[in-house]
Amino acid sequence: MTTSPDSSTVGSTLVKRGFADMLRGGVIMDVVNADQAKIAEDAGAVAVMALERVPADIRRDGGVARMSDPLLIQEIQATVTIPVMAKARIGHFAEAQVLESLGVDYVDESEVLTPADEEHHIDKWAFTVPFVCGATNLGEALRRIGEGACLIRSKGEAGTGNVVEAVRHLRTINAQMRRVHSADAAELAGLAKDLQAPLPLVREVAETGHLPVPMFCAGGIATPADASLVMQLGAEAVFVGSGIFKSADPVRMAEAIVEATTHFRDPSVVAKVSTGLGAAMRGSETATLEQRLAERGW
């Protein structure tokens, strides 16, 4: 039996959110060239994030951080068989259009790059390519979903190798979801006002107890135990930025974080893959940071 082509719907919300579901339990790795992308795929990454500089280098070098050169993205697409994501600046819908035309699989509207618009995020409903956005709390997550984001990642503090902000953001989102889930119907309008979030999405969280899209974790994950920690705190997958290619042995670190993410509830596996792994990225104390990337976006 055959179905005709005219009954298909391309780029529906279901296939955008559904693609994020396929990444659950996996690791998405930041890569700056095709060689690193190959290492990520060999290690079992579920996707790579193509960018010009990892967050630790963006933080060190300063200047304006923008979308990657399309050539870099195309080289990475030609090298690996796994999905390729790329970052656009907050509000920079023209960068997102370019990434969509390149056939990127997910666009990250990311605070790691220098924001292009201080008032508006991208209208993500206007795109066929799905978007992931960062959030530090439930209101921010629901505003991004209201704008069309199909995947939320807790922001953490990118490029620090310090998991403390990722933990803060995950715990904040979870605590706020529990509060909404246990509220009675009359309280929801007030909660939506406090969270500055769309009421229909607040109602949805009240009903289900979780976000309407998957929630992953990013920003500061540097070891297999970090990955296990955030997964146990409710993240459904992890983004690792500087943590792999700024470590002493990127190949082993990549493999170890992949295994620890799958077996996050099994400390014996996390112990095994952590043993003799070499130095994690050096990292920085967040209290001493001059620039907090998580404060970008709102």
Add this chain to the structure above:
Amino acid sequence: MASVGVLALQGDVREHVAVLQRIGSSAVEVRRVADLAGISGLVIPGGESTTMARLLVTGGLREPLTELVEGGLPVLGTCAGLIMMARRILDGRSDQWSLGLLDVDVRRNGFGRQVASFETVVEVAGIGPVAGAFIRAPQIVSFAEGVTVLASHDHGEGPTPVLVRQGHALGCAFHPELTGETRIHELFLSLV
């Protein structure tokens, strides 16, 4: 009651567990060798096939699982699961291995990248219209004798099979588990 394992290394495990439970089957998540004990069928979910293939090896699951499926354990694979079951994989990694349960050639992302992902209704033999989500879906480009085609889809370049059966193996290019559909899993349970 049949206890069906769902390979839970990565991917949309929760959705498959939910469908199985809704139609009255118990479901167990399979991450370690010990989890294979006592299962009467296995679902390989959607996800990233190269990741699953690697984690099956590092977790020591490849040999015991291969033994079980060669011994006749019924298997349902959706999307990445279909790739894991195909005898030949095109456009995959050069070292990509599979369980080889279905005598088909499958092309990874044969329907295109994510920007080409789509929803459609597929007419399944013996079941009727089924809502399916095709997400970076694999395409079955050829199949051998012994493979029964239960549904095809024409995406503009002629029909290709999207649901096939060979013995106790059922391979599906789309995701019935994302659309509220239960009948593909019911068909699978009839093989268990």
